[in-house]
Amino acid sequence: MTSVPLTKYGAELLREELHQLKTKERRIVIDAIAEARSHGDLSENAEYDAAKERQAFVEGRIAELEGKLSTAQIIDPATLDAEGRVVFASTVDLEDLENGQKVSYQIVGVDEADLKLSKVSVTSPIARALIGKYAGDVVEVQAPSGPREYEILEVRYV
Structure with missing residues (x-):
C-alpha cells in the first residue's frame, strides 16, 4: 500500500472528523432511519431514502478516513533535519520575481491543502517545483497562467 503523507496537525x-462521524453522525442517521421507518410504507418514503443515502455517505467517509489514517506517514516539521531544504511540511516564504509580491506556503498532504490558509498540496505544481530547493534558489513554476519565477526567501519548519 502507498503511504499517505500527512502533517501531525492534518x-x-x-x-x-472520524471521531465525529463515528460517535455523532452515525447515531443521527440511525435515529433518522428509525423515525422514517415508523411512518410506514418504505417504498414511497422520501425521508427513509434520504436517511439511507446519508448513512451510505457517512459509512463511506468513515472507511475512507480509516484507510487514510492506516496508511498515513505522519511528518512533524519540528523533527525534520532538512538543513534549510524545502521538504514536506515545511513553510516556504517566496517572492514573485515578476511583481515583487511575497507569499508563504506550507507544503501539506492532499487532504490538508487549503489555499485560503496558505497550505498547498505536495502534488501541486508549486510544491513540486519547490521540493529539494534551498533559500536563495529561484524556481520556475508552471502555473495555469503560464510560467512564473519565484525566489525562495526562507524555509521554516513549524
Whole structure:
C-alpha cells in the first residue's frame, strides 16, 4: 500500500472528523432511519431514502478516513533535519520575481491543502517545483497562467 503523507496537525484533523462521524453522525442517521421507518410504507418514503443515502455517505467517509489514517506517514516539521531544504511540511516564504509580491506556503498532504490558509498540496505544481530547493534558489513554476519565477526567501519548519 502507498503511504499517505500527512502533517501531525492534518492527521489530528482527520482523527477528529472520524471521531465525529463515528460517535455523532452515525447515531443521527440511525435515529433518522428509525423515525422514517415508523411512518410506514418504505417504498414511497422520501425521508427513509434520504436517511439511507446519508448513512451510505457517512459509512463511506468513515472507511475512507480509516484507510487514510492506516496508511498515513505522519511528518512533524519540528523533527525534520532538512538543513534549510524545502521538504514536506515545511513553510516556504517566496517572492514573485515578476511583481515583487511575497507569499508563504506550507507544503501539506492532499487532504490538508487549503489555499485560503496558505497550505498547498505536495502534488501541486508549486510544491513540486519547490521540493529539494534551498533559500536563495529561484524556481520556475508552471502555473495555469503560464510560467512564473519565484525566489525562495526562507524555509521554516513549524
